Amino acid sequence: xxxxDEIDASFGTGPTEGPVHAxxxxxxxxxxxxxxxxxxxxxxxxxxxGGGAVFAAGGDDxxxxxxxxxxxxxxxxxxTPAEPTRKQVRRVLxxxxxxxxxxxxxxxxxxxxxVQRLDNPFRLTxxxxxxxxxxxxxxxxxxxxxxxxxxxxxxxxxxxxGDADQSFEDWVQNEEMLSADPGTGAGDAWPGIPDLDxxxxxxxxxxxxxxxxxxxxxxxxxxxxxxxxxxTADRSAVALVRDADGREFYVxxxxxxxxxxxxxxxxxxxxxxxxxxxxxxxxxxxxxxxxLL
Amino acid sequence: xxxxxxxxxxxxxxxxxxxxxxxxxYAICGDWHRAEDLVQTALVKLYVAWPRxxxxxxxxxxxxxxxxxxxxxxxxxxxxxxxxGLEGPDRAAxxxxxxxxxxxxxxxxxxxxTMQRKTVVLRHWLGLSVTETARELGVxxxxxKSNASRGLAKLQxxxxxxxxx
Numbered sequence: 001x002x003x004x005d006e007i008d009a010s011f012g013t014g015p016t017e018g019p020v021h022a023x024x025x026x027x028x029x030x031x032x033x034x035x036x037x038x039x040x041x042x043x044x045x046x047x048x049x050g051g052g053a054v055f056a057a058g059g060d061d062x063x064x065x066x067x068x069x070x071x072x073x074x075x076x077x078x079x080t081p082a083e084p085t086r087k088q089v090r091r092v093l094x095x096x097x098x099x100x101x102x103x104x105x106x107x108x109x110x111x112x113x114x115v116q117r118l119d120n121p122f123r124l125t126x127x128x129x130x131x132x133x134x135x136x137x138x139x140x141x142x143x144x145x146x147x148x149x150x151x152x153x154x155x156x157x158x159x160x161x162g163d164a165d166q167s168f169e170d171w172v173q174n175e176e177m178l179s180a181d182p183g184t185g186a187g188d189a190w191p192g193i194p195d196l197d198x199x200x201x202x203x204x205x206x207x208x209x210x211x212x213x214x215x216x217x218x219x220x221x222x223x224x225x226x227x228x229x230x231x232t233a234d235r236s237a238v239a240l241v242r243d244a245d246g247r248e249f250y251v252x253x254x255x256x257x258x259x260x261x262x263x264x265x266x267x268x269x270x271x272x273x274x275x276x277x278x279x280x281x282x283x284x285x286x287x288x289x290x291x292l293l
Numbered sequence: 294x295x296x297x298x299x300x301x302x303x304x305x306x307x308x309x310x311x312x313x314x315x316x317x318x319y320a321i322c323g324d325w326h327r328a329e330d331l332v333q334t335a336l337v338k339l340y341v342a343w344p345r346x347x348x349x350x351x352x353x354x355x356x357x358x359x360x361x362x363x364x365x366x367x368x369x370x371x372x373x374x375x376x377x378g379l380e381g382p383d384r385a386a387x388x389x390x391x392x393x394x395x396x397x398x399x400x401x402x403x404x405x406x407t408m409q410r411k412t413v414v415l416r417h418w419l420g421l422s423v424t425e426t427a428r429e430l431g432v433x434x435x436x437x438k439s440n441a442s443r444g445l446a447k448l449q450x451x452x453x454x455x456x457x458x
Contacts (some may be wrong), residue, residue: 003445005322006452007418010399013312020307023333024300027340070352093297103392157295260432262362 022237082138089160098133099156106146111135112137121172122147132172134161145172192264198241198251201261208253223252225277228286230254238282240275242269248267250278303340307354311336312355318360320414322401335359357419358429361411401451408432409444416441 019166019241037085101107108114110136122130130147146156159171199208199216206221219239222232236254243249247270255261271278302455311332317326318335335356339346346355402410408430416428416437426441 003417014315014319018309023336025308026337030337030341030412107316159296260436260441262431277324
């Protein structure tokens with residue numbers, strides 16, 4: 001038996017694991033908290049509509065208030081009119097009751113009724129656009145959001161309102177986080193990159209020196225990110241660097257008692273326009289327990 | 294990516310890899326409760342970063358990296374502070390640990406200095422290369438080699454003594 005097998009056989013599997021859905025729910029909450037922390041409360045404009053059928057919308061459609069029937073806001077606290085079976089939910093969501101049409105306008109299945117609508121909830125700049133609608137279909141409420149980034153990337157999401165432990169507006173804000181344009185890096189709640197060889201401590205001090213091909217543009221000793229990152233007894237530093245390809249990063253460095261120094265790089269696009277802004281982000285992350293990695 | 298697609302793919306990953314990941318955490322920290330919390334913390338972070346990480350096909354490495362690095366932080370401050378996203382139902386009511394016979398080898402693994410233990414776990418148990426181990430631990434490859442060599446030598450001593458007994 002080799003060492004790998006010996007170690008593998010040296011302990012078991014531990015106590016019973018908790019339910020997976022609880023972790024998924026925690027993930028949803030983490031996204032929502034991240035969303036609120038970074039963007040603040042969005043000024044969503046809700047337009048309550050009545051009537052069903054296909055109607056025009058899209059980037060050039062701001063014709064809110066077209067309908068007159070007022071239906072209560074489909075929030076989590078409002079009892080859903082009907083509770084479909086899981087099979088029904090899956091079938092309805094596959095039907096795609098609402099989506100952008102080929103002309104870029106919103107199309108809604110004629111059997112569904114729009115009860116609430118949020119115009120451009122992701123606040124995308126033209127030609128980017130977004131739209132969210134709450135629909136009533138066969139007595140149950142379903143939520144849809146769709147978007148197109150200026151980069152051309154787009155998509156949408158849908159859910160049965162009974163599956164969301166939040167309001168329609170909060171769900172839409174969550175989806176904004178999920179749909180962040182990958183080109184912006186805004187979707188990375190923890191933007192740290194652990195494996196870039198950019199800088200290292202000189203000896204046992206707090207001065208950083210660049211790795212080969214890297215230029216240090218600015219550096220500070222003991223940036224005081226918080227005790228969760230490093231205490232005053234530890235050595236720590238932060239640097240703004242440019243690598244051989246011209247890419248710029250912030251690097252947080254720390255050396256804790258008895259451990260190897262750790263270097264966490266964050267792209268400038270993800271870290272903020274200035275080192276102070278980056279340090280504010282780092283302090284917030286470590287204070288909330290998230291860290292940067 | 295639609296929420297339901299993300300949830301489904303994430304759930305499938307957790308269902309298939311969670312037990313293994315929890316064993317990795319346990320091998321590093323030596324406490325099942327702490328291992329469970331470490332894995333949950335890492336999985337919540339994975340959920341947030343899912344589209345990017347899944348696209349790169351490095352879901353497990355991502356979680357593993359968080360586990361091996363989070364343990365450094367967790368040992369430095371009150372436990373409850375470092376549990377992003379874990380504010381759901383009360384999880385304080387934990388079931389009692391099963392009676393498990395720890396081998397002398399596992400005890401020796403836990404007695405190793407932190408970096409040696411992590412290095413041995415990644416390099417000699419999980420079979421990662423020196424480069425992969427260095428990347429996940431955030432250290433130089435030379436450090437991996439020296440820690441792996443020293444850690445392995447200590448474990449071999451224990452195994453040798455067990456075989457002679």
